[in-house]
């Protein structure tokens with residue numbers, strides 16, 4: 001499961017600390033207990049559920065079928081939405097490093113994009129996507145899409161199709177760009193088609 005830092009200057013710094021649930025990926029059992037093997041179980045200052053930290057506002061998560069790797073999409077500041085591959089114990093940098101700026105146009109304090117000990121995004125969007133739900137496409141119904149990652153875009157009003165190779169994004173295509181819809185979630189149906197629902201109440205079937 002994932003959380004956000006509530007888009008407030010007061011709570012934002014909490015994303016860097018392990019004593020709270022703001023801006024985290026948490027790894028729990030169906031009963032809500034920390035999963036054995038979680039990275040901070042031996043740290044008495046840390047919440048045992050935490051799997052990674054330093055996130056802004058995670059909206060989508062999908063596990064890559066062939067590798068088992070966890071991919072998340074998080075809303076960043078203006079020009080800084082990120083795709084991240086989650087490593088246990090990883091610090092994903094927010095609000096210390098970012099590729100974006102404040103929505104007001106002000107720089108993020110310090111204006112840094114890289115720091116030792118902090119993970120770089122696998123990809124970032126500028127202008128932003130405002131990512132929502134996401135899924136890997138596994139079916140053979142559209143053979144050329146097999147293994148691609150699809151992410152709903154809210155502010156951008158399209159679906160982003162990402163082609164990945166060795167954990168890197170090598171191509172991006174925008175789908176349904178003229179619909180005027182905020183794409184809230186995407187998933188693959190049992191019929192092998194790709195489905196998406198929108199904030200405007202539409203259901204799209206692609207396949």
Ligand SMILES: [Ca+2]
Pocket residue numbers: 054082092093094097098119120121
């Ligand atoms: Ca980051």
